[in-house]
Amino acid sequence: MQTIDFELDRDFVELNQLLKLAGLCDSGGAGKQLVASGAVRVDGEVELRKTAKLRAGQVVTLDDVAIRIVALQ
Template identity: 45%
Template sequence: MRIDDVPLTGEPIRLGQFLKLAGLAEDGGHARELIEAGEVQVNGRPESRRGAQLRAGDVVAVGGRKARPVRAQ
């Protein structure tokens, strides 16, 4: 499965913010709904904390799509 790289200018980033930035959630409310419904995994494990800190290389999966933060060049 393809993993989309999402460049970040700073680390870490909160999970809720990353979901929006990566296009995995439409907005903050949608990100919260996805997380509360147990539909979000970070590095293959369910994540229930919207404020969980992500670092470059972490893989976030939602509904068959995957994305990971990478350091902007």
Template identity: 45%
Template sequence: MDVVHVRDEVIRLGQLLKLAGVADSGAQARTLLEDDAVTVDGEPENRRGRQVPRGAVVEVDLPTGKVAFTVE
């Protein structure tokens, strides 16, 4: 599982998806969330502004396969 390092204690999910390289833009992040392709700590999430804390596990179901990473 990959690790994504963040500066602050929390990061918004849309920003995190871009930082992790899963989404190239905010629009692409929004599309992933609208398609129910994202989970945070095993729970489905569709809010781009969701505050994701350090230690959270995020999974994204992409057409090329599932990507998982931990926020640190």
């Protein structure tokens, strides 16, 4: 499984935007479609809220990619 560390420079990032910023889709709209399909998990649980607020310490998985959200140092 590929792991991406995403450095969070604010309090939270919305799930659909995270997928775009991490390069897993081309746009926020495409990110919303991925979430709606049930393919995205947050901390091991299927997440269907497209604009779920994610914070440092959480892990998002899509297929064989894991995105670890880390606080900007």
